[in-house]
Amino acid sequence: MKNSTQEPLTLALPKGRLTDQVQELFASLGLGFEFENRKLVARDRENRLKIFLVKNSDLPTYVNHGIAGMGVCGDDVLFEAGTPFCRLKTFSFGGTRMCIAGKKGDRFAPADPALTVATKFTEFTRSYFHKRGLPVEVIKLNGSVELAPVLGLSRYIVDLVETGNTLKANNLEVFDKLADIKVHLIANPAYYKIHYKRINQLVDILSKGDPDE
């Protein structure tokens, strides 16, 4: 029987602040790793993990294709990808809120027959309103979503809100929270099945440093 259990587990991390938080947690648990000289691939010191640094929205693609067996990813990105993954652990950090917002002084009118929303999160938005029986026109934007109500592209936006400072600076406000967004350790289901023992050990180690709620 062929056996490749000595190969390191593969993990994709999203570029940005989340990776710093993961790096800090891993280091505190003896799984420290560093990306040297702008390299996008790293290994932990004991070669238990091979880690890829990828664009946040591409992460589900890498895990779905099994290029990275696991990944660290938020609900927002998972929802847009729509791919089934194992969700093995929810981290205590990186959480945020998906909110509907608009111009200060305006209000959210769900019964608005011409409900138009600009967002990066088109799948989430469409699904959220359709589940509530509300027809919605969704305009896809890739960034600077806050401009949409200011310039008159749409009355509302759906976006991630952490501090709300960007909204405030653009004279916008949150009308309602639509969902809590959490960060998970995900795995390709087939990859998990093959490596379940080592992955469960990793999850146990991570849960010691970052206990589940």
Added chain:
Amino acid sequence: MAVQNGKFLQLPQGTEGIHLEEALRHRRLTRKLNDLFTSWGFLPVKTPVFDFYDNYRDLLKTPGEENLYRLMDREGDLLLLRSDVTLFLARQMGLYLNRNDLPARVSYADTILRHQNREDISKNEFFQTGVELIGVEGYEGDMEILLLLDQTLSLLDVSAFLHLGSRNLFRQMVPEDRETPALREALASRNRRALKEELTLYHPPHTARLFSSLLLFIGSPGEFRQKLTGDELKNHPELVAAGSYLLKLTEGLQTLGGEREIRIDLSEIGSQPYHTGIVFQVYCEGVDSAVVSGGRYDRLLENFGLSAPSVGFSLLLRKIEALLPPPAEAEESLNRVTVEENEFNETEETRFTLRFRRAEELRKKGRNVSL
């Protein structure tokens, strides 16, 4: 050749072409598998490419339904393109077999057609090969199929892990009317908290906790035996009985089969609503989804007029082919007979005749030679 552009550069979603060495490897592999299945007494069947949709309507309430291709014939009847051989085969068997023909052993190797997301080619699969044993219930039928699967995997020589589960065990924890999409989603994503919440809707909290941990269990037969004989299941003899049956199968496989790593995996509950007994999937190192799906479906054929138990498996061969080297024949077929130096001045006809005869001699010796 005219330059093609736009959509003519690619095939429509849901189909593929296989070419040259790749096609040769596919054909060789299919033949080897067919020979194995035939040596076990399984005879080939060919299912129709499309059939009337209404025959399958009630059996298609699964998450993949939106990926089916449907079309309308000239009389206005809705047709379904073959998206899963098992279903089409069940109808064929229901039509053509009667109880006197049982047990029936059939094998198939057919293309399937279903929509695939243009931007997600990871799960593309357009070919299924497999077997069905109809009319043999219980241990006898389950063992025959599992042992044939074991030999199939040995023939393919890939690193493979058999994950064996039980629909019976699942059903004792989750009644049919409680099997909601949310519960299936929680189990598939191994979301322990969501699974426990779902189970708590109809079980006391301590039972929901026990069942959620059981449903997420993956382990060796030895580890599963410990679980079954532990204190936590002492008040659930029905679960212990269903679990012991899985152990009986693994013992049989270990005695009569190859040295394959078998895992008891109670999260394997079958992707189709028609599964009834054992369910299993096989995972291969380097492949991003299961390469074999199978199990028992004792009531599927009833839908097509034949009341007979059935068990089988379906192999997604193209996923496995990608792991294998090209067949030796592919390299050999590059061998060409050439014109010898002293034959250069001969006429075109003579040169051809000489090359043809030389090639024939080599072919008689079993070589693959092109002119």
